[in-house]
Amino acid sequence: MSPLGALGVTLGVLVAGVVLVGLLDALARLVLGPVPLETPDRLTLEGLRGAVRRQSLTTEHPDLAAWRLAPAAYLGLAAAGLALVPVAADRAAVDVEAGIVVWGAVESLTVIAVFLHGWSSNSLLPLLGAYRFVAIGLSVMLVSMFVLIGAALPAESLRLTAIVESQRGLWNAVRQPLGLPLFLLLGLAITLRGPMDYADSADLAGGTSAEDSGAPRLAWQFARAAMLVAFATMAATVFLGGPLGPLLPGPVWLLLKAGFVAALLVALGRLLARPDASRMLTFIWVVLLPLSFLDLAIAGLETLR
């Protein structure tokens, strides 16, 4: 794939995916009712119009550079993650040797983008959201790392095309049953959704985006949806065999699977309750982290067999 072609495909899928996420959220609102206390300007057409029309207000002494750049960093990380995904069994927009490590870097830099977004506005509730998110985000990222190492073991490679190839016989989601559920929790965290949304939740009046307005607010919400697109395709690649499948061409299979993961994530975000941050932190370290060790042990034994 030529560099320009790769860029075009990545951005096209990203924008189409964001529209799909907006539709899924609207569907969830239709089926499950409106979200209590939610600010009504999520990615809807009305929200788009308002964001373009309204001016963007600032707070007293914000770190304006970090505040304005945080949505750009978030969106850029989503695009970088999406570019790694193999669209066919043997090719990706960016096929690097250590693809899964690059995704790890995307995860950890996302935590920083969300933190800076809340920290830089120099305001109480965004700051609380930022610190709370770092504690939860870093912990659940640790869980996802062990799960991803487990997924790379059968492939004996860190390259994503090799991980896809290793699932030709059996998907990682079946071979390592703990992997996908644990990875989905990371997805909820880095897209700031439902039970793992400790950054932008309604109990902090919008958290890190409580002071956002106008176009920067729209940019942040867009980047959030874009990260869901990147995560869904990555989860489909690592655990559901990515573009592998009978009859239909590879990219279609990838989009179908990614669409399923995105729908699952939107539904989980609406259906699961969010516990207190300190309880969730204990739960992650005492229950989820040992489960990820178990997942790694299962993957290792399976590979040795």
Add this chain to the structure above:
Amino acid sequence: MSWADAIFWLLAATALLAGWRVFRTDSMVRASFFLLASFIAVGAIMLMLGAAYLGFATIFMMAVEMMVMALFMVMFMMNPAGLNPMSMVHQHGLAIVAGLVTFAGLGAFALSVDLPSRPLPAGAEVTAPLGRELLGPSMLVFESAGVTLLATMICAVVLSSRSGRFGPSDAGSVPPSIDPTAQEKS
């Protein structure tokens, strides 16, 4: 100058400038993330050298480490949010001497040593040999560093945990009641 040269100098300049800003900024959080920017530029230079795993792992690990560092510095310092201006430098005399000595030493080392030049063939597998080296001949060094880091982390957690050596730090404190009149009743 080829494209690769131009990108290298750009990354090197970024690493140096960001490293300089670490000491000129006025907030611990900003200092941490300037240091991260410097490390990311160094990681990108490692990518240019063909060390894909090491380069990306540097970016990945430094992102986590700088975030944790910012968090712990703010936790242990008097400046609760990290947004109030404070100086990032202290002990000027000692710092100037240490900086000059280090610069002269490393510079002399870089100029005097005959650095190896063994270009690998394009597309050579480098990640697996690195793993074999780390868990083979270099295992003692690798594991010593790992265990030392683990011990450091456990110490940091013990120092910062709610129940420290002298018992729970919030012993006897009562969370504010939801009922605003409860205070008067008790």
